[in-house]
Amino acid sequence: xxxSVRRRKIFGYLLLAPAVAVVVLLILYPLLQTVELSFxxxxxxxxxxxxxxxxxxxxxxxxxxxxxxxxxxxxxxxYVTLSMGIAFLTGLSTAMLLNQKVPLRRLWRTAILIPWAVxxxxxxxxxxxxxxGSYGVxxxxxxxxxxxxxxxxxxxxxxxALVAMIIPTAWxxxxxxxxxxxxxxxSIPDELYEAARSDGANRFQLxxxxxxxxxxxxxxxxxxxxxxxxxRDVDINLATTRGGPSRSTETxxxxxxxxxxxNFRIGPAAAxxxxxxxxxxxITIVSVWAIRRDKF
Amino acid sequence: xxxxxxxxxxxxxxxPIYWMVMTAIMPSEMILSRNPSLxxxxxxxxxxxxxxxxESGSYLRWLLYSIxxxxxxxxxxxxxxxxxxxxxxxxxxxxxxxxxxxxxxxxIIPGALIIIPFFVVYVQFGLIDSYLGLVLVNMTIGVxxxxxxxxxxxxxIPQEIDQVAKLDGCxxxxxxxxxxxxxxAPGLAAVSIYLVIVSWSEFxxxxxxxQSEEKRVLTVGLQSFMGEHLVDWPHLMAAGTISLLPLIxxxxxxxxxxxxxxxxxxxAN
Numbered sequence: 433x434x435x436s437v438r439r440r441k442i443f444g445y446l447l448l449a450p451a452v453a454v455v456v457l458l459i460l461y462p463l464l465q466t467v468e469l470s471f472x473x474x475x476x477x478x479x480x481x482x483x484x485x486x487x488x489x490x491x492x493x494x495x496x497x498x499x500x501x502x503x504x505x506x507x508x509x510x511y512v513t514l515s516m517g518i519a520f521l522t523g524l525s526t527a528m529l530l531n532q533k534v535p536l537r538r539l540w541r542t543a544i545l546i547p548w549a550v551x552x553x554x555x556x557x558x559x560x561x562x563x564x565g566s567y568g569v570x571x572x573x574x575x576x577x578x579x580x581x582x583x584x585x586x587x588x589x590x591x592x593a594l595v596a597m598i599i600p601t602a603w604x605x606x607x608x609x610x611x612x613x614x615x616x617x618x619s620i621p622d623e624l625y626e627a628a629r630s631d632g633a634n635r636f637q638l639x640x641x642x643x644x645x646x647x648x649x650x651x652x653x654x655x656x657x658x659x660x661x662x663x664r665d666v667d668i669n670l671a672t673t674r675g676g677p678s679r680s681t682e683t684x685x686x687x688x689x690x691x692x693x694x695n696f697r698i699g700p701a702a703a704x705x706x707x708x709x710x711x712x713x714x715i716t717i718v719s720v721w722a723i724r725r726d727k728f
Numbered sequence: 729x730x731x732x733x734x735x736x737x738x739x740x741x742x743x744p745i746y747w748m749v750m751t752a753i754m755p756s757e758m759i760l761s762r763n764p765s766l767x768x769x770x771x772x773x774x775x776x777x778x779x780x781x782x783e784s785g786s787y788l789r790w791l792l793y794s795i796x797x798x799x800x801x802x803x804x805x806x807x808x809x810x811x812x813x814x815x816x817x818x819x820x821x822x823x824x825x826x827x828x829x830x831x832x833x834x835x836i837i838p839g840a841l842i843i844i845p846f847f848v849v850y851v852q853f854g855l856i857d858s859y860l861g862l863v864l865v866n867m868t869i870g871v872x873x874x875x876x877x878x879x880x881x882x883x884x885i886p887q888e889i890d891q892v893a894k895l896d897g898c899x900x901x902x903x904x905x906x907x908x909x910x911x912x913a914p915g916l917a918a919v920s921i922y923l924v925i926v927s928w929s930e931f932x933x934x935x936x937x938x939q940s941e942e943k944r945v946l947t948v949g950l951q952s953f954m955g956e957h958l959v960d961w962p963h964l965m966a967a968g969t970i971s972l973l974p975l976i977x978x979x980x981x982x983x984x985x986x987x988x989x990x991x992x993x994x995x996a997n
Contacts, residue, residue: 443900444819451812452827454871458864459834462845469845479851529737534730542983543738546745549979551929553947554968557954558744561751561961569747572763603744611986657835664838667931671951689840693936698844705841712836 463709470702482698491703501704503679504687511598511683512662518602519662520655523609528643530610531617541614548607552600552667559600560587560672590680593673597681601668605658609651616650617643649723656719660712684708745972752777752966759962777966786949787967793859794946794971797934798927800863802920805870810916812871813878814908818887828879831872839932842868847936857940865933870923877922881915882908918985921978928975946971 472482473490495501526544530537547555563570565585574583586596624642633641666685669675675682675690682690688708692701739746751759753773758764781787816828846865847856855861885908893907909916931947938944944952950971953964 440900441819441821444815444824447811447815448819448824448827450808451831451871451875454808454867455831455833458868459837459842462842462849463837465845465848466841469848479848482848526737526741529730529734532730532734534734538984540734540738542980544741545983545986546976546979547741549925549975550745550972551931551947551975553929553931553951554748554972555744557950557964557968558748560954561959561965562744562747566762567760567764567961569764569766573766576763603741660836664836664840666838666840667929667947670932670935671954685838685840688838689843689932692840692844692847698848702841702844705838705844708838708841709836712838716836 466702467706469698470706472699474699475697479698485699491699492707494697494700495704495707498700500679500682501687504682504684507594507680507682508663508684510594511601511681512659514595515598515601515605515662516655516659518598519605519658520609520651522602522606523654524613524651526606526610527613527617530614545607545611547603548611550604552604552665553671555600555604556668556671559596559603563587563596563599565589587673588677590677593677593681597668597672600672601662601665604668605662608658609654612650612654613647616647620646649726652719652723652726656716656723660716663712745976748965748972749969752962752969754962756962777962778970780963781966781970786944787970789942790944790946790949791971793943794928797859797862797866797945798924800859801866801870801927802923804863805867805874805923806916806920808867809871809874809878809919810909812875814882814904816875816879817882818890828875831875834868834872839869843933843936846933850937855937857938857943859943862934862937862945865937866927866930869926869930873926874919874923877919878912878915881912881919885911914985918982921982922986925975925978925982928971 469482470491471487471489472485473488474485530541530544534540550558562568563586565571565583565588568586570586571583574580584592586592620642624646625638628638628642663683664685666683666689669681669683669686670689673681675686684704685708688701688705691697691704750768753775754764754768755772755774758768758772812828812831816824843865846861850856850858850861889907889911890903893903898906929947931951934945935948935951938948950964950967953959953967
């Protein structure tokens with residue numbers, strides 16, 4: 433009996449082994465390599481020689497004194513905060529709409545969630561066209577409404593490019609929020625609402641005393657996941673503005689990418705990326721801790 | 729009134745997709761107008777842009793490569809993730825769950841960063857421009873995602889069924905093959921679709937690792953149009969429509985499973 437229990441335990445680990453191997457070989461090992469690369473200072477003509485370079489902190493010094501790095505940090509902060517804000521409000525309001533007893537609810541839910549499935553590159557292409565300065569439909573509508581005479585060249589003008597980039601990002605991010613919040617709302621028992629209504633609670637009180645406490649932990653978790661996604665994603669950034677004009681839309685993730693593959697500075701890119709992961713980990717740990725504490 | 733609001737919101741959210749399709753089928757003098765009509769006259773629609781897309785050989789090649797990469801990445805990830813998902817669902821010792829939790833680290837690693845070591849290693853081993861190399865990188869996203877989603881689905885198969893099968897003399901492998909796989913078939917289908925969508929959308933890895941022009945996949949090919957000085961919008965929108973259509977069909981199939989699968993899979997822990 434004892435040996436069969438042990439055999440079963442070993443079998444359980446065997447089943448898990450390929451997945452752990454993928455994580456170790458394809459995620460953790462490359463990650464450690466990145467950290468190593470971030471300490472290899474100086475330039476090397478060939479990538480195969482890069483690991484013979486001396487160890488030091490020069491790459492970190494370079495990154496931390498690079499104005500473009502701090503600029504990208506600021507851009508990322510705005511980009512994540514604003515995209516997240518818009519996506520969350522859209523997700524919350526659509527979830528509340530879909531939580532009502534509306535005919536054909538399944539159909540509407542599917543329709544509202546579709547943007548999630550649109551690849552970032554295709555979303556980028558669509559929005560660049562819609563926000564085109566001369567022929568874009570957005571400017572045409574705004575002109576008709578009398579907002580302005582000519583309208584900005586959204587993705588090309590450095591004052592509007594970041595705003596223009598935030599819109600497709602939020603558009604792709606909100607469905608996950610809708611879906612999660614809707615699931616949380618549907619698990620709140622109807623009796624709670626009925627009891628509160630018979631006590632004379634108004635719509636706002638129903639939301640703040642029943643709905644919000646019921647969805648709060650899910651809301652925090654899905655916000656964290658979405659924010660991390662927006663922070664690390666470069667698809668939309670790269671496919672719309674490539675960080676331009678003059679770095680006004682270069683996020684931290686794109687800074688890492690551009691340093692490595694446009695300026696061919698692998699070391700500084702790895703250093704900036706390592707810093708980015710440290711920040712992401714700290715945000716995650718603090719948030720998960722806050723969510724856990726909130727739950728229990 | 730509520731119906732009206734919902735319909736209005738849904739059309740606003742889907743407007744970008746609608747506009748892509750409209751641009752693809754409108755004649756160019758309507759596209760290059762300062763005031764395009766939001767509901768164009770259907771009698772002037774033409775499919776010329778779609779024909780043009782199919783006639784250009786490169787689009788069909790991108791499409792084919794994207795399909796191959798998506799299928800291989802999904803298949804490889806699914807096999808590994810199914811075993812791991814089953815394992816995490818049935819073995820619940822802390823060390824086991826810790827190993828499972830370590831899969832979630834992929835959630836905070838930016839693609840723009842993880843691609844750097846892959847690039848360095850691939851240059852040395854000649855894996856640049858190789859689809860095998862691309863599939864391997866795609867698995868770094870696919871395996872962790874699918875493992876946790878599949879765990880959610882397999883959790884819903886009662887463990888009593890395992891016990892009964894064992895009493896009937898099933899070995900561990902027979903249990904997997906004859907009981908767990910059939911019972912989790914809807915979950916397997918849903919997660920596969922999810923992974924196909926993820927792989928189809930993948931851009932940054934393919935852009936970096938597939939350096940030669942004739943090896944591009946769909947997303948990279950579409951994006952390459954954007955760099956041109958004069959973009960042929962109807963052509964590009966037609967290409968975008970064809971690329972998006974299969975995803976929307978898959979999404980509609982997947983959607984009922986998402987509420988349970990995605991929230992459990994991506995929010996668990």
